[in-house]
Amino acid sequence: MSERTISPQHAPAPAQPGDLTDALVATDVWTDQMLAEAGIPIVDVPFVTVGGGIGSFVTVDYLRICGVPTSAMRVLTPLRTPWESYEYLTTVSQIPRGERLRSDSSSCPDNIWGFPSYAIREALQGNVKQAWNVLVEPIFANYYTPKAGHAFESMEKEMHRIRYPEMVVHGQVRMVRRRAGGGYFTILTPPEGATPTRRIAYRSQWVHIAVGYPGLKFLPDLQRYRTEHNDYSKVVNAYERHEHVYERLHQRPGTILIRGGGIVASRVLQRLIDDRDARGLQTQIVHLFRTYVDKPHGTGILKRRKGADGWAYQGFNYPKSVWGGQLKQQVRNSEGAERKRLYEEMGGTNTPVRRDWQEQLRRGRAEGWYRVMIGKIDEMEPVGDLVEVTVTTPDQGRHVGTFDAVIDCTGLEADIREHRLLADLLDHSNAQRNPVGRLDVQRDFEVTGTRNGGKMYASGSATLGGPFPGVDTFFGLQIAAQEIADDLIRAGFAQKLGPGRSTSQWWKWVRNKQI
């Protein structure tokens, strides 16, 4: 005790009491005493979810429906709403509220049953065409997908129904450490001035980690261009705000280089062409594919994905059966190299077939303002107001072109270590990496190696490569939530969701009855 009371005098003038000490940072397993000595107050709650995005939301939603009271759970988050971060990413990548996502009709983060699905709800509100769409898709229509706004508004309704705001505590989670004697400590840094101490420790038996994408990783050529030329406006990544690129095209005609063959490239192309059509712009588009897909492709007659004109086509970001059917079962029963092979087989950048996109690109090709190149960017140089780009093509050597802007639509995700909390788990809590390098989880989404009396779970993008592939999707987060809830039901924390309870809870959902 005496050691601690004098330590502030030696420390570099801490602004607030109750901060982490070097001893805490360096120690893997903490005792209650260590926190008391550091002056960090402890809050007891059985279940803590870290992140507060859609992953936390659907997990808490599931547990609330399984009868867990709000007092038994806390959501530690810097976000104002569960969809805030997701909405930022969809908006900048050109899916504002009025546009449609790439998500199945019955993947409803506001409704664990997926019934009535988004399409049926739209039909009930008068848009009967959407019910017809889900009846005949994908044979006679493109897959139905919900509008982004529809997903957010319905989540907002569910958020109030389950009294989610009562569980939210704002702040940044710095780390989760195991507790001597069982359970975990989750260290929260509340907003400045919100609490008397700099940190608060949540002592819980269960922790759920759902921190979303560890970060965005830019391709080396993009990073190099930015570092060397200090230009962040002419070469942009589509996941960053880049509205100025479109605005500049409104002022004067320009040529844009698009890179990538995924959904974001599709949406950015649509935005450019929509603007072209609506405003009579003269925008020229050059589209650079690294891998050009000109026909159906795959590893055999039973594994053949459609493709044409450069693109690999797939309705959603995984083959559909990963969310419940054959592929889900197959990956669940695989380990190590076999699992990695299955991920590779279904991997690769792809985009959905949408009739409006097909029409726009067909027109662009015919009229000559949409051209395709195959190759890799070697170098980018600013030349006055433009960017000079050197591309190496596989069969025609190097090409040089100048563009008003380069929109990089590749979406590489950073290593999990880029996220401080995940790095801390690898360094101090014995968390492991899975065959594709992300956080290893068990079938019940327990983080491998971290068990300590209670359990630590994780869901979302950080766990990609595990026994369930579709983790970074709406329905994937719900499937993870179900596995976690089932495990917590076995542990006695939540009530079983058998046919009776499930039906009565669904009926409450239908009536929007608060629980």
Added chain:
Amino acid sequence: MLPTLNGRIQTRVFLLAVVGSIWTLLITPVLPTGTTLAASYGATFSVLVVTLVLGVLWEFVYHGIQQFRWEKDWPTLFGLLTGIPEGLLVWFLFAGGVTWIGSLPGAAFVIHFASTWLIVWLVANGPMRVPFIHWRINGGRLI
């Protein structure tokens, strides 16, 4: 739907046995069978049993077809339209006297079979998920 072979068979048996039976109980008295109620029930439940037993075999065929789909899914429309070949086969078996019971009049058969198929298909495409929350992520398995 995203069925596995096991899930297909379980769903088929469960839905025809439960939803199909309840519906058959309700609709048989009003079918234009032209015979006694007992004989009508005998005929309609025979149709149901034959559809169920043959259906298990059909599921192997559908599972085989599904293997040629990249997504390994079974589109909603397929679930509805497969009622046509299945219904025709059951009808030919009854009309040809292959089964143990006398044939139903055509109109009664069509009303019974088509309405049962439609209801089972509707239940499979939504309401089934309400009591059985694990069903859709387990490839249609119930146990």
